[in-house]
Amino acid sequence: MAPQESERLARVLLNRLSEPGDAVVGRWLRELPAVEVVRAIRDGDVPDHPGLDSARLAAYQARLPGLAPADDLKRVRDAGGRFIIPGDTEWPSQLDDLGDGRPIGLWTTGTGSLRLLALRSVALVGSRACTAYGAHVAGELSAQLAERGWVVVSGAAYGIDAAAHRGALAVGGMTVAVLACGVDVAYPKGNAELIRRIGVQGLLVSELPPGEHPNRFRFVLRNRVIAALTRGTVVVEAALRSGALSTARRARDLNRHTMGVAGPVTSELSAGVHALIRSGGATLVTDATEITDLVGAIGDDLAPQRSGPVLPRDLLEPAVARVLEAVPATAEGAPVERLARQSGLPPDEVLQRLYELVSLGFVERHGAHWRVVRRRR
Numbered sequence: 001m002a003p004q005e006s007e008r009l010a011r012v013l014l015n016r017l018s019e020p021g022d023a024v025v026g027r028w029l030r031e032l033p034a035v036e037v038v039r040a041i042r043d044g045d046v047p048d049h050p051g052l053d054s055a056r057l058a059a060y061q062a063r064l065p066g067l068a069p070a071d072d073l074k075r076v077r078d079a080g081g082r083f084i085i086p087g088d089t090e091w092p093s094q095l096d097d098l099g100d101g102r103p104i105g106l107w108t109t110g111t112g113s114l115r116l117l118a119l120r121s122v123a124l125v126g127s128r129a130c131t132a133y134g135a136h137v138a139g140e141l142s143a144q145l146a147e148r149g150w151v152v153v154s155g156a157a158y159g160i161d162a163a164a165h166r167g168a169l170a171v172g173g174m175t176v177a178v179l180a181c182g183v184d185v186a187y188p189k190g191n192a193e194l195i196r197r198i199g200v201q202g203l204l205v206s207e208l209p210p211g212e213h214p215n216r217f218r219f220v221l222r223n224r225v226i227a228a229l230t231r232g233t234v235v236v237e238a239a240l241r242s243g244a245l246s247t248a249r250r251a252r253d254l255n256r257h258t259m260g261v262a263g264p265v266t267s268e269l270s271a272g273v274h275a276l277i278r279s280g281g282a283t284l285v286t287d288a289t290e291i292t293d294l295v296g297a298i299g300d301d302l303a304p305q306r307s308g309p310v311l312p313r314d315l316l317e318p319a320v321a322r323v324l325e326a327v328p329a330t331a332e333g334a335p336v337e338r339l340a341r342q343s344g345l346p347p348d349e350v351l352q353r354l355y356e357l358v359s360l361g362f363v364e365r366h367g368a369h370w371r372v373v374r375r376r377r
Helices: 003-017 023-031 034-043 054-063 069-078 093-101 114-119 132-147 160-170 189-201 216-229 244-253 268-278 288-302 318-326 336-343 347-359
Strands: 081-084 106-109 121-125 151-154 175-179 203-206 232-235 257-260 363-366 369-372
Touching (some): 003 034, 003 054, 003 081, 034 054, 114 175, 114 347, 121 160, 121 216, 121 244, 132 151, 132 288, 151 160, 160 189, 175 189, 175 216, 189 203, 189 347, 203 216, 232 244, 232 268, 232 288, 257 268, 257 288, 318 336, 318 347, 347 363
Parallel strands (some): 151 175, 175 203, 232 257
Antiparallel strands (some): 106 203, 363 369
16 A cells, blocks of 8 residues: 555544544654554554543543444545545645644545635635624625635535525635535535535535534534635624634634624624724725735735746646636636536536636636636736
């Protein structure tokens, strides 16, 4: 077995063995390959790490029997998914900012590259019990961002999350849902059709293995991945004790831009956002232009694609190159449907490849049409 595949299998096992954000396992993985960590757990070889005592080792060992990492990999692959780990070309390096709490790996379904999609991504989060105003604003902001070639990231929950995903999907945009359950589990059930659509047109992502269900603890830990993955976080509506504020705080701690949308001063569901803005913890934004003015700058600072040479066409994957070949250089461009006919690929895959090309600086979106980026001489 290739070294990277052995490492992947070991990380799948550790993914079952520990909960998301386990800093003890994270410290261990910082010093040893996952294969060696698994061997150390089985042999009872405890390194001198804070928090890794005999009791914790015994807890890990108690969970070992019955674990079948190869079965987990087969299960997600049969569902059209994959398990990506550090060292893979698809791994988003900004997750390393989480330190020892970095995910062991990520389960994904969909055909887009998570690394490329995350290069131009914004998180939109907020209350589950949102108002009509909040849902409208979230949908509008998401649609505007998608029309500008940005990827919208949220958690697929009721309320603001669902409105954000639907806004991007409605204009043929790309959206990523970071779940607090397995990628093969539709939660909440009321959003099952939305989650299915995201898995086709966008990307589903989770730290948790297939079949795992959410709990309150996992929702909070999921939020750190949303904050780290994106260039900035926008809170649309949140009460004073809303879980969405934890995403905003994480984003701020990770030096990402944190933004908030003002609501009625009489609304309890906007009180948390107002407090965040008033304390200086977030910047007030009212439309997608104000959002991209902020995250565009930080995106250039963290991952400058445009300041250096873009990847040559001959290094593109075949499917990506086929889509790029179909994109016209004319000012009016072409819609996804025409590009699908010319490239011979399904419209959903064409859309995903277009967003990858946007991240690489090859194409740009204007409304419903796409065209090749014109280079200044």
